[in-house]
Amino acid sequence: MERLLSNIKISINEKCYLKDPESSDLGKRIVENSIILIDEIGFDNFTFKKLGVKIGSNESSIYRYFESKHKLLLYLTSWYWSWMEYQLVFSTHSIPSPKLKLEIAISILTQTTVLDSNFSHINEVVLKRIVINEYSKSYLTKEVDLENKEGYFSTYKRLVTRLKDFILELNNSYEFAFSLASTVIDGALHMQFIKDHFQSISDKKMEKEPTEFYKELVFKTLNIA
Amino acid sequence: MERLLSNIKISINEKCYLKDPESSDLGKRIVENSIILIDEIGFDNFTFKKLGVKIGSNESSIYRYFESKHKLLLYLTSWYWSWMEYQLVFSTHSIPSPKLKLEIAISILTQTTVLDSNFSHINEVVLKRIVINEYSKSYLTKEVDLENKEGYFSTYKRLVTRLKDFILELNNSYEFAFSLASTVIDGALHMQFIKDHFQSISDKKMEKEPTEFYKELVFKTLNIA
DNA sequence: CAAATATAATAGTAATACTATTATAAATGA
DNA sequence: TCATTTATAATAGTATTACTATTATATTTG
Structure with a gap:
């Protein structure tokens, strides 16, 4: 838990x-x-032993903080989403126009x-790169239902x-608001991956950011001019 | 390679x-x-040893077909996409209306x-369930650029x-056609996962299929009534 | 300064993801 | 038909992984 501008906290399941x-x-x-280290070598190749070497500490000391590398990934990705949530809430707080x-x-x-x-x-x-490349691995497991129940997501x-x-504030008759929301959030991560690795199926206009694509997608879908 | 209705083949990188x-x-x-077996225990827990037991054969015999479980996953997912491609081409072949x-x-x-x-x-x-749960793992690796060059995707x-x-046939001035296409294809897989595991962020209307959501999304985005 | 606490070091384990070698069985071809 | 090729099975072995457990040594605190 960490305070951000003395307001919201980075909240992570204990x-x-x-x-x-x-x-x-x-x-x-x-x-x-x-x-x-995860960014350098990828989550699959990442071990606590290698991390121990990097920080001049021992594998067993790291295990006293995190019981597995999976839990560490859950920690890091939760941190990311919490930080995103903070930015979202903070930036839209005083905006009256939906x-x-x-x-x-x-x-x-x-x-x-x-x-x-300031962290x-x-x-x-x-961290954002890690989320793009590794977040899926945190839920594409056989334990997802159990972990979901325990609040990890x-x-x-x-x-x-x-x-x-x-979305509903803007168009409360739209019936797929959750789906549209996750299309934007998860899609944007995936889009970044495509841009970085599968350029041949990435649009030229995407060179900078997918923001325009998603704005158009959302507002047209919601029938907003 | 397998012939389908004596026309297209299921083509998989050799x-x-x-x-x-x-x-x-x-x-x-x-x-x-x-x-x-992958469906039962998940790709992470899947080993050639366990598969050997299941088919009453030896681990080493499986290694004579696939050099790693990663390559097997690439094989299975390629098969799936090729089969999807076949269905797509076959079903739209004689349709004149874009x-x-x-x-x-x-x-x-x-x-x-x-x-x-008929396979x-x-x-x-x-196989579809496997693609939903495991496809991402085939490309979210440090080897993705190399393997992409070698044609695995x-x-x-x-x-x-x-x-x-x-998409372009219907609206050739749309500048995000690739992005919209992958939003549909990848998004639909992800949406199925959400429906199966994160029901609290799944729309009620999604109960049957995400088809309506995507049709509306695409046609509105393309300005098609 | 003693006790509690944090960290480090060492050792050990079952499982994984393979490779290599040899043995045996089945198919084929001259 | 029998020799040869080819396919499959069995066995053994390896480095690494993802841990657990125990003990030793610092560091902090009351």
């Missing part, structure tokens, strides 16, 4: 960790460097460039729900 | 296998039962119920391109 990594220097180094609010929300959720922030030990640019689902509410 | 599994009874049993063509295409790509087919040893219903990309062409 079951993700055995000992709060924010509570010690070692914990912060674990989080900071796991982000860097249309502008939704527009801002789509911008935040689909932009490729990442806002600087010394978390590099949000790199609630931050993500709350973000989708917030976007759905913005 | 690099996926060491020995064509269609060329022997053991090969077919490997493919047939790997689909069933709108109807695109409508049919969206139906095929987003329907949850799966058409029966004795491949259960398409189960070409069937999938060709399918996206076909749908993009349908």
